[in-house]
Amino acid sequence: MFDRIMVPTDGSENAKQAAKVAIEIAKKEDATLIVIHVIPLWSPLGTKPSFTLPEEIVKEAEKIVNEIAEMAKEEGIDNVETLVVESPSVVQGIVEEAKERDVDLIVMGTRGLSGVKGLILGSTTKGVLSRSPCPVLAIPLEGEGEHEEG
Secondary structure (H helix, E strand, O other): OOOOOEEEEEOOOHHHHHHHHHHHHHHHHHHHEEEEEEEEEEOOOOOOOOOOOEEEEHHHHHHHHHHHHHHHOOOOOOOEEEEOOOOOOOHHHHHHHHHHHHOOOOEEEEEOOOOHHHHHHHHHHHHHHHHHHOOOEEEEEOOOOOOOOO
16 A cells, blocks of 8 residues: 655654654555655745755764664665755655655654744644645654543
């Protein structure tokens, strides 16, 4: 049913939990797992700025996707692709790559990094859900949505 599964990651705990689910699905479906990290590059015109990213940012992004790729390989998934892409927005980068790579399922967390970044990345899931060319499975952070009975 699913041949190509994409898992966006920002290095957050929620992204790692989503990656674990994506890995399990990829394993059961014998699917290719595509691990993606989008570096947002904002410009006032909504286009890609014409500057080169500092090497540290790219290396950190590669470290983030490689960590998930290693998790997948440890679970026996042979077909793992890693992507670090630059895009005017995280949502746009995920959706464009999903279309270009003919992805069958996107598995992602409901929340990203904490603080202001968490607000921005939390909205990423909504953006991908509304623009995705394929089904999106949104994984809540463990314990999210739970409450104590009183």
